[in-house]
Amino acid sequence: DAMVIQNPRYQVTQFGKPVTLSCSQTLNHNVMYWYQQKSSQAPKLLFHYYDKDFNNEADTPDNFQSRRPNTSFCFLDIRSPGLGDAAMYLCATSRDIKETQYFGPGTRLLVL
Amino acid sequence: SQKIEQNSEALNIQEGKTATLTCNYTNYSPAYLQWYRQDPGRGPVFLLLIRENEKEKRKExxxxxxxxxLKQSLFHITASQPADSATYLCALRLSGGYNKLIFGAGTRLAVHP
Structure with a gap:
């Protein structure tokens, strides 16, 4: 089945220790997104890639970076996680920028 | 300021009844609106899309x-089942060149047997 896969499902890191979350898709979609969702809050868009073009949201902290080495994979790097970065991180894809987004199961990040 | 509001209180209903969830927004001109279902610890799952020129959409x-x-969308689940228990998010796609999908925080629905 075509899908969006996120690994790991749960990630524990230490305060200030870099961490990378990964997302892969078999949908062959052009656009990949990263959202941060805290408990009982709306998913908040961090950035997206349209193909190789990176689009950062104005209020995304510099601590968050992303890489998309090919169509299928996209990574979220948190350079120095703080306690406030503990959240669910959701990857989504869409065929084009205004089309329906399909989400992965998310990675729950815990910062100790 | 721009806002999307969904009832933060959980909606508790009896199995078999119709659940109605509300999404209100201010200061947006959406091209379309979507509803997603989100189960605990999972990503949102797309359910329905309705465009600005449509009044009503049905799926099962x-x-x-x-x-x-009114700047409002209503989401109804008829003949509700305990398996419908989840959080339901509305999301707006803005018209014009602004490509972002803006989500509400969701309303939790609990359907009791």
């Missing part, structure tokens, strides 16, 4: 209405 037991004058 789901019905969505969209009133751009």
């Amino acid at each position: 037991r789901l019905k969505v209405t969209f009133d751009t004058t």
Whole structure:
């Protein structure tokens, strides 16, 4: 089945220790997104890639970076996680920028 | 300021009844509105899309209405089942060149046997 896969499902890191979350898709979609969702809050868009073009949201902290080495994979790097970065991180894809987004199961990040 | 509001209180209903969830927005001109279902610890799953020129959309037991004058969408689940228990998010796609999808925080629905 075509899908969006996120690994790991749960990630524990230490305060200030870099961490990378990964997302892969078999949908062959052009656009990949990263959202941060805290408990009982709306998913908040961090950035997206349209193909190789990176689009950062104005209020995304510099601590968050992303890489998309090919169509299928996209990574979220948190350079120095703080306690406030503990959240669910959701990857989504869409065929084009205004089309329906399909989400992965998310990675729950815990910062100790 | 721009806002999307969904009832933060959980909606508790009896199995078999119709659940109605509300999404209100201010200061947006959406091209369309979507509803997603999110189970605990999982990513949102797309359910329905309704465009600005559509009043109503149906899919099986789901019905969505969209009133751009009231700036409101209603999401109905008829003949609700305990398996419908989840958080339901609305999301707006803005018209014009702004490509972002803006989500509400969701309303939790609990359907009791």
